[in-house]
Amino acid sequence: MKPSEPNNPWERLTAAARRAEDTRDTAAPYGFATRVAALGLAPRQPDASLFARFSLRALGFACLLTAAAFASNYSLIASVSAPEDEMAATDDPVAEVIDIAS
Amino acid sequence: MADDQSFDLAGCLDRVRLRDQAAARELVDHLYPLVIRIVRAHLPRRVAEEDLSQEIFMKMFTRMGQYQGAVPFSHWVSRIAVTTCIDHLRAQKRRPEFRWADLSENEAKVLDAVMTDDKAVGAGEAMAAHELVHKLIDQLKPDDRLVIQLLDLEQKTIAEISALLGWNASLVKVRAFRARRKLQKLFEELKRRERS
Numbered sequence: 680m681k682p683s684e685p686n687n688p689w690e691r692l693t694a695a696a697r698r699a700e701d702t703r704d705t706a707a708p709y710g711f712a713t714r715v716a717a718l719g720l721a722p723r724q725p726d727a728s729l730f731a732r733f734s735l736r737a738l739g740f741a742c743l744l745t746a747a748a749f750a751s752n753y754s755l756i757a758s759v760s761a762p763e764d765e766m767a768a769t770d771d772p773v774a775e776v777i778d779i780a781s
Numbered sequence: 782m783a784d785d786q787s788f789d790l791a792g793c794l795d796r797v798r799l800r801d802q803a804a805a806r807e808l809v810d811h812l813y814p815l816v817i818r819i820v821r822a823h824l825p826r827r828v829a830e831e832d833l834s835q836e837i838f839m840k841m842f843t844r845m846g847q848y849q850g851a852v853p854f855s856h857w858v859s860r861i862a863v864t865t866c867i868d869h870l871r872a873q874k875r876r877p878e879f880r881w882a883d884l885s886e887n888e889a890k891v892l893d894a895v896m897t898d899d900k901a902v903g904a905g906e907a908m909a910a911h912e913l914v915h916k917l918i919d920q921l922k923p924d925d926r927l928v929i930q931l932l933d934l935e936q937k938t939i940a941e942i943s944a945l946l947g948w949n950a951s952l953v954k955v956r957a958f959r960a961r962r963k964l965q966k967l968f969e970e971l972k973r974r975e976r977s
Contacts, residue, residue: 691902
């Protein structure tokens, strides 16, 4: 489809399309220039400092370590907390009253 | 940009560099017609023209320090506008499917007229032809679409497109060739469907 072919459909179509006039307004909408100028000249946020970037990484690393430590010691934590749960259940006054009543 | 002669662009740029708000407002008002024309010509689907214009102006202010004056300021801003539009077009993962059934009555009439050599497209159908062209070029890859639009609709030369996009002339020609080949296939397909 060479553009110089007078009868090629694309050429004829674009020739017709070029006749369409865009009558829309090209002036900036009210307040647009003020808003854009204010945003454009606003002082930019300084980049995160080296310390800030490293603290975020350290926080992420600490979270990972916590999760890993919890996962690897889960059985130990579960065994230690189980008797306390039983004790807590027996220490419960409501449970004791129900127990006596029955 | 109607009052090009009276507007002191160099002076305005100097004041903007000194962070003068009033000068920045004047600059935006002065360049808005240029930017909005580019945005309207290359507006991706589902993107508001005002949002895109604002993004272009923000980039202009951010990169103001990089402007060396080697090209006219309006060319430099046009390049920012076109590259911003193409970034948005590239970000659109899917292109709408082109279907004969989706064409309006006028668009179908125009398509029939351009595919039949003995029929001329009426002057009153220019808007339908414009809509149809955009539906067809929406089928192209963003870069190819941009080149064919600049070449065939805005009638820019290869050298102008090359300068505007920062691509070499061979790349522009290759993209134009590829786009026209795809359009030809599309027309052939439409002809086949019309006959069936």
